[in-house]
Amino acid sequence: MSGAMERPRRRRADALDVVVAGGGMAGAATALSLAREGFAVALVEARQPRPWGPQDELDLRVVALAPSSAHLLSRLGVWDALTDARASGYSGMHVWDAESGASLSFDAAERGQSALGWIVENRLVQHVLWQALEAAGVRVECPQTVTTFQAREHDMAVTLDDERVLSTQLLVAADGAASPLRDMAGIEVRGRGYAQRAVVAHVTTEREHQATAWQRFLPGGPIALLPLADGRSSIVWSMPEADAEAVLALDDQAFCDAVGVASDFRLGRVTATSARAAFPLRLQLARSYQAERMVLLGDAAHVVHPLAGQGVNLGLRDVAELRDVLVQARDAGRDIAAEHVLRRYARRRRSADTLDALSFDALSRAFAHSAAPWVGLRGMGVRLLDRAGPFKRLLASHAAGR
Ligand SMILES: Cc1cc2nc3c(=O)[nH]c(=O)nc-3n(C[C@H](O)[C@H](O)[C@H](O)COP(=O)(O)OP(=O)(O)OC[C@H]3O[C@@H](n4cnc5c(N)ncnc54)[C@H](O)[C@@H]3O)c2cc1C
Known part of the structure; x- marks a missing residue:
């Protein structure tokens, strides 16, 4: 298509540049990011987010945010609100294999950083983003769902459940792993269920967490102890479905004992636990991130194993890429929803x-084997990696999102 043909037509004053469907962490960050760049944006979210307050009990759902996510949230002007509220920076990471005993450590100081990452509540991240939406000029439609959409020659018609129709250049589907919009666009996914669930809880341990993220690989799946701001640790313990059922059914004392054993008492005995919850785990990738006048982003596009703590970090990297691609197209006077523009983002x-x-999938498989020769090889690999400076630096840079 020639540049002249792509030039945007004059649009109605109420026409939007971008409609974002889904106001979770990824969708809210997209709406805010694009509004800050001067786009006319509406955010459509089905459920009113639960408000966050400093007196509230620490939410069970937490994520480890990588430096790349911190950078994006700083650029959006919400990072200070997040860290002032309740975030726990960690400067160390220690990963070890239960079978071979081999371990791998990362230290922020060695890398000239203040932190390797931050543990924050999902609800708090969403809260600080939503607090900023209105001032940034985002039109918030909530509670409201996108029920249908249709790409037309010069725009996309997005119908809400109260039957209003929004006219937009681009529709961003950030509506989560089960993405109804992805299905409506006919985009298939590939992947597999892990037949595993992640049991999560906040636990009190005998010893301090030392601002370190601990992760022990067991044949059934890894257990992570992530340092929380109040001194407790948040556990993410991946295990086969049936084991998860059994672990959820334990009384508190037995659960604490089981977490102690699983973590090899690295932080001493586990003396108390919060309520528990469990989440099914799957690997899922959309076959395409793009349809006519539409892109997928966040969990709507990809769902990964939580062992590397990267799910939302990947989603926030999608946000930064989409912003850059759309700004570049607009500044060049191009249609921001032109097929080749969206292709750059999607590819x-x-x-x-x-x-x-x-890679996360391969890692989860590699640690699932407990046959002796395999354990020996794996142990050797991990020890080598720990000593091989350049490889280790590469791994740490990648996890940080650089
Ligand atoms: C146990 C566990 C631990 C994890 N740990 C980490 C970690 O340490 N680090 C990390 O980076 N990631 C982690 N993740 C992954 C992370 O939680 C997800 O990647 C992230 O929550 C996905 O955010 P999202 O905004 O893409 O989707 P969601 O949070 O699912 O948001 C989708 C939103 O879309 C709305 N919606 C749905 N349909 C419609 C519609 N038709 N119209 C309008 N709105 C709609 C929904 O109401 C919802 O609010 C973990 C996941 C699990 C399960």
């Missing part, structure tokens, strides 16, 4: 996400 992010998703 770049899909190949990066695929590489990450498959």
Whole structure:
């Protein structure tokens, strides 16, 4: 298509540049990011987010945010609100294999950083983003769902459940792993269920967490102890479905004992636990991140194993890439929803996400074997990696999102 043909037509004053469907962490960050760049943006979210307050009990759902996510949230002007509220920076990471005993450590100081990452509540991240939406000029439609959409020659018609129709150049589907919009666009996914669930809880341990993220690989799946701001640790313990059922059914004392054993008492005995919850785990990648006048982003595009703590970090990298691609197109006077513009975003992010998703998948498989020769090899590999400076630096840079 020639540049002249792509030039945007004059649009109605109420027409939007971008409609974002889904106001979770990825969707809210997209809406805010694009509004800050001067686009006319509406955010459509089905459920009113639960408000966050400093007196509230620490939410069970937490994520480890990588430096790349911190950078994006700083650029959006919400990082200070997040860290002032309740974030726990960690400067160390220690990963070890239960079977071979081999371990791998990372230290922020060695890398000239203040932190390797931050543990924050999902609800708090969403809260600080939503607090900023209105001032940035985002039109918030909530509670409201996108029920249908249709790409037309010069715009996309997005119908809400109260039957209003929004006219937009581009529709961003950030509506989560089960993405109804992805299905409506006819985009298939590939992947597999892990037949595993992640049991999460906040636990009190005998010893301090030392601002370190601990992760022990067991044949059934890894257990992570992530340092929380109040001194407790948040556990993410991946295990086969049936084991998860059994662990959820334990009384508190037995659960604490089981977490102590699983973590090899690295932080001493576990003396108390919060309520528990469990989440099914799957690997899922959309076959394409793009349809006519539409892109997928966040969990709508990719779902990965939580062992590397990267799910939302990948989603926020999608946000940064989409912002850059759309700003560049607009500044060049191009249609921001032109097929080749969206292709740039879709290709770049899909190949990066695929590489990450498959690496996490390979990692989960590699640690699932407990046959002796395999354990020996794995132990050797981990020890080598820990000593091989350049490889280790590369791994740390990648996890940080650089
Ligand atoms: C146990 C566990 C631990 C994890 N740990 C980490 C970690 O340490 N680090 C990390 O980076 N990631 C982690 N993740 C992954 C992370 O939680 C997800 O990647 C992230 O929550 C996905 O955010 P999202 O905004 O893409 O989707 P969601 O949070 O699912 O948001 C989608 C939103 O879309 C709305 N919606 C749905 N349909 C419609 C519609 N038709 N119209 C309008 N709105 C709609 C929904 O109401 C919802 O609010 C973990 C995941 C699990 C399960």
